[in-house]
Amino acid sequence: MTTNTAKKVISLFAAITILTLISVTTANAQTVPAEDPYLGIIPAPASVKKVAGAFIFSAQTPIKADWPADKAVVFLKNYLKDSRHFNNKIAKHNPKVKVSAGLVLTSYGADKLPAEGYKLTITPKKITIVGKGAGLFYGIQTLIQLMPVQLSAREKLPCVTIEDAPRFGYRGMMLDVSRHFFTVPQVKQVIALLAAYKLNTFHWHLVDGQGWRIQIKKYPKLTEVGGYRQQTMYGNNRDWPDSLSYGGFYTQDDIRDVVKFAADRFINVIPEIEMPAHSDAALRAYPELRCQPDDPKNPSRSISGIYCPTEETFTFLENVLTEVMELFPSKYIHVGGDEANKQPWKESAFVQNLMKEKGLKDEKEVQSYFIQRMEKFINGKGRTMIGWDEILEGGLAPNAIVMSWQGEEGGIAAARQHHNVIMTPQTTGNYFDHYQSGSPQEPVSFGRYAVLKETYEYDPVSKQLTPDEQKYVMGTQGNLWTEYVPTMAKLQYQILPRLFALAEVAWTKPENKNYDNFADVRLANHFGRLEAMDYNYRVPTPFAVIDTILFGNKFTYTPQSVVPGAKIYYTLNGRDPLDTDLQYVSPVTIIIPANEKREFKARVITPSGRRSIATRVLMYNRPLIPATVYANGKPGLKYKLVKGRFTSPDQLDYVTLTDSATTDKLNAEVLKKDNPYFGIVYDGYIDIPEDGSYNFSQASYTDTQLFIDGEKLTETEYVLPLAKGLHKIKVKYIYQAPVQTPGSRVRQTPLHIYMIEPGEAAKGEIEAGSLFY
Known part of the structure; x- marks a missing residue:
């Protein structure tokens, strides 16, 4: 799967006359500010009751557990030894015998807790964690967060009672290892982070067009050929020499190792094997699975990255999934199903005959036929299929779970059909490959911005759903696609601290969330931990506005x-x-x-x-620019257009603009239908409603130039102090129809100019009613 690269231009600020930012005392890594109701814990617990006093934890603290061999208990023992240098012994706990001191890990009373819930009680003499399975593990993770970052022989823990349970049963993150490959230790590091913040699902994107990463013994060429490629360029991002092969894959023993590592941390690993599209790597290895064009002398006009729905293909995929399901105990198997370029199917005599034979009216129904057939096979193995929201096209497979990525619409539609849904829209901050701000100092990423606050404030349960429909929302997930993530340092930068925000969205009830407390108080402890682990997180800026x-x-x-x-x-x-x-x-x-x-x-x-x-x-320090006295204005703008190829709006100063007319708004889309390339200059006046500082931004600074009262606005100087009334506006814009290549995504830069009035937080395009000539 690839991400939508359409760039959303967002405003960086609302202009004000004086900037006075009040400083906040930095939280010490070993203490939590008294005003923090959640003691620095992420995700925020359901209930926290603090009392006076502290428990002193040391290597001499006795630990008792119902089952010392329980994997949650073993995890704690290893953590204390490896990370805090405490070699505490763990003895068998008898619930019938009262314990007066030390740490007790017990399932006694856990039956009264919600699924994955726990109760943590700390008194001056005793710590008790009540939980069963994952619940006990999450109670231990909370205890770990209460420990100071700096190591010491005697660690002070606050006295508190915490009762906690998750909002959603599905709390996940996806890692794409096809575009860039990450080693087993690196994958384990990601999984360990998920576990530390109570996420319980690792979606492993093992297969895509750029690389096949999982060993399939029946088809060795999948990794021998499909696991490697020559250099790849994404946009302007080239990250290895042209002459070198790039790749890697996981052996089946590697897979088992990672799955066990995750299971020991109560994380389910969901494998994704893409179909029918994003299959270039498999088709490089086994080209006979492609569709052949009807006319062999006329090769396909598109890159054939899609399987042909032949019996040979279905046998191949069933054999692949059989080996996959032997490695992954997960109930869920992800098959992708997204972004299928169906041109090869349109050009295939086999597919066209199949449509007639099966009564399929178009290629979308061919995809539905493909997905439903694979779902039947997966269900027959006792598993459930997950697919991206394109599996809704042509009719949804009967028992499939929809992962809604393009927006919320696919998830809403599926929930209304009473299908389970995982909400992971790229439009709500859930895509961690997106830029974290609009600053050009950010490392190269996908075009949209996904700022920390947007990630934090997302609610996976749409208000468009009825209460009955809302129960089909299983949870939420963050996704990291790795086209622009070639290193572990970049991976860490992209997910941290957005992973913390995701964890709180997935675990914490909305009424217990508070962004200011999260960002300005609780993150302090966690940045301290990341510093201690030498992780490459994105450091928050000294001002929220960049x-x-x-x-x-x-x-x-x-x-x-x-x-x-x-x-x-x-x-x-x-x-x-x-x-x-x-x-x-x-x-x-x-x-x-x-x-x-x-x-x-x-x-x-x-x-x-x-x-x-x-x-x-x-x-x-400059005064307001006075308004222009102009009494006979008519609604709209004048414009002059000239046909021709231009590389810069400056070139329009040296040509004769012949065609002229008026328009009611700044919009060149209608002109593009008949003109594959042109330049246009708009002239007129804009009505400023009140005195103040006005922010103007443009969709592009290479194709568009904006002048207000003769001053050119740029990327670095885009605000003017304007007096109420009419001001001259001039816009120069050039357009060239993009050259389309097979399989390419066409991106056009529209003519968009936005204006923010003083005190406004949101941006809007210049309204037609404010323009005159």
């Missing part, structure tokens, strides 16, 4: 960091700050002379040397 422009003559700044021990550096000369620049220790006040500019940049640098994106504030 890039802004302000107008005025005096500004005071108090940047902050939630990362324990981090320092903030700033510059006033336009350069991105380094650790050799000025260190922030107290509020910085800047006075700007009339008609002059100043720039304040700040950056967080953590104790391990990790750096945040540098934030920028451009300050400009």
